Amino acid sequence: MKALVAVKRVVDANVKVRVKPDNSGVDLTNVKMSINPFCEIAVEEAVRLKEKGTVSEIVVVSIGPKEAQEQIRSAMALGADRGILVEADDSQLGALEIAKILKGVADAEQPQLILLGKQAIDDDSNQVGQMLGALLGAGQGTFASEVKVDGDKVQVTREIDGGLQTVELTLPAIITTDLRLNEPRYAALPNIMKARKKPLDAKSPADYGVNPATKLKTVKVEAPAERKAGVQVKSVDELVEKLKNEAKVI
């Protein structure tokens, strides 16, 4: 079966971002960009399913600026077979528009499994997989920590607030990955070289009949309130005294 994996180019997880002085957004000039960590887990899962013989072809798609090619190439270096870049201005796109474009890609590709990360670490929305499930009328296994394909069904163990829940979905289905699903591998140099030769199609939102303008407007972006600088206490006695008499929390 064919698997479609969606990946996003985001600021690297270890970068502490700064808000622009004019409050228009976050300053991303000269900041290291990477594949969203949850998307990397989705790619790894697809590759593992291919190694098991469940999946025969992995198509990786990214919606974003031209530079998102790098993230598609990284996914190919990990084992994806071909890529689709839907070039669009990220800042104009909301989760609903992304889901509509992905529906267009899914309609064209007819994958049985669609894997996405549970959330992008930049907008922290946690919406796209669920919205895509709605648009395709497919079942969704969100926050997955285990995936087992069995014939025309897939069993997904999900991380929920109280513990774990297992659901069974009819294929085609959507899976969004949680951190515990797997440990992504590193791309080996020969695979990075091979990835350069794999096919990568360029598309635009219009190819899928989607108007990319979101109805959510970001009015401003501010830095969060600074916390007052704390103090180092030298002993447990001092800590207990402070908590009792100064902070009055115990």
Next chain:
Amino acid sequence: MSILVIAEHDNKALNGATLNVVAAAQKIGGDITVLVAGSGAQAVADQAAKVAGVSKVLLADDAAYANQLAENVAKLVASIGAGYSHILAASTTTGKNILPRAAALLDVSMITDIIAVDSANTFKRPIYAGNAIATVQSGEAIVAATVRGTAFDAVAAEGGSAAVEALASQGDAGISKFISEEIVKSERPELTAARIVVSGGRGVGSGENYHTVLDPLADKLGAAQGASRAAVDAGFVPNDMQVGQTGKIVAPDLYIAVGISGAIQHLAGMKDSKVIVAINKDEEAPINAVADYWLVGDLNTVVPELVSKI
């Protein structure tokens, strides 16, 4: 304004998170209807009817809603959603699973994890692991949003007297099935609602040590227990105890971080706590920068001493 709040429950009792969502709904202003989708959930509907500020409760009782499967509940929400100006749910794993699906069925954008209501269509929400706060304005006819519980004080669970109306089921979508659930049982307070949280990180060394060192402290303080991702990944404690960007968001009166270095992703889940205490052997640990009080020392001696002195 007419606001639909999706109740969070286990078919027996209303989850406290719903009271925080009703509080956010009150800030928006307007008639508040609570939707209880469940199986044998009359008791939940009765509890929801007593919540202060609620004017109506809709009860959709059907086996299809027993386990809150998104495919079934979202279909139900979408079937009535067009009659409301706002649809709100808690930013829990259940709310995050259901609401985006319902929003897409209604063809509207959604706002995740609102922390403040500026007006009926303008909200604040954290982005980049809480390192920036975005003010977002929705131009949609229906505003769909999940609410960060810790940012709104819960409304009273008693005092209301709403009518309960039955709502016809939309049936089973037939594409998903509940198989099983493993719920972690604990005598301690629920993590996201606790007044005090004691969390351990990689520094506690092992699962055994986590419990030997931190359990007495949590017991003494009547605290909930949390963990960093490192402690969860190392298998010290189960996943549902993870505090952070992708785990639970807490904002207790007192957060005690033990053996936690303080990665960006962990801070995202706890830096709105009123008082933060860090106990760490590393003087340079990033957690110290957000801590109100930090103590450098070996947690294996410091924590037992702390237990004996409070």
